[in-house]
Amino acid sequence: MMNCHVGCKQYGGWVGELLIADTTNLTRYKVMKTKNIKSSYSLETAVKYVQDDKPIYNVSSEIETQLVWTDDGKRTEEVAGYKIYFSQEGVNPFAVKFAKMPSLPPFLSEVKLDNLEAIEIRSNVYFRAEGVRVVK
Structure with a gap:
């Protein structure tokens, strides 16, 4: 044996x-x-969840600052990014991370996200963009 x-x-x-x-x-x-699974942010993943032909609305009244945490669980004052929540018809509100501090659009204003990308990690989807503009 x-x-x-x-x-x-x-x-x-x-x-x-x-x-x-x-x-x-x-x-x-x-x-x-598995095949065809991207392990990095991509436009292809973003368009699976957020449609380009429907308007996106800002649903945040403030910008959230994300701070860096150390391996031993202590928070630092180093900024990891900034987060704003958006919504689209047929989609639950979703957070978008920005590397640089974006300007906060007025609440419920229609916006355009510059270079929106997404990544799937386990059963979660995370978004990032380079900027946000109010649609006139």
Whole structure:
């Protein structure tokens, strides 16, 4: 009877290799990975959730500042980004992160998001944009 051990290495959160060891040898198998899954922000992911032909509205009354946290759980004063919430017909309100401090559009004004991108992580979708403009 073989005495087996199963383990895996992870690369960026995705399983990369499956190691199966018995008393005589070690065998490496590549684990099947999903296809067409982007692991970075992209326009293609954003258009799956936010439609270009429908207006987007600002639903924030203030800009949220996101701060950097250390590995040991302490908050620093370093700014990681800024967040504003938006909505679109048929879509729940969603947050968009900005690297630079954006100007806050008036509440419920129609806006255009510059270079909107999204990323899917597990069952969540995160958005980022370079800027926001009020549509006139």
